[in-house]
Amino acid sequence: MNEDKLITAKEIADKYHLSYQIVNRYTDAGLLSVVIKKGNIRFYNRMQVKRRLKQISDLIREGYSLVLIRKKLVGI
Secondary structure, X not given: OOHHHXXXXXXXXXXXXXXXXXXXXXXXOOOOOEEEEEOOEEEEXXXXXXXXXXXXXXXXXXXXXXXXXXXXXXXX
């Protein structure tokens, strides 16, 4: 995968004004998928992250909890 299409967890937090803990929580819940892990650094697909964070944001605005968002988006 092309390096410029990847984004780290820290870059996600900075770019989307989220805490690093929220990025971890979304990853642990299966809402964000790690593409590659090098050492302690996780890389995500930039476009998938953008799309998924928009979906999550919209559902939060509609009043969904993280558990319901996970069920709706991941099916778990």
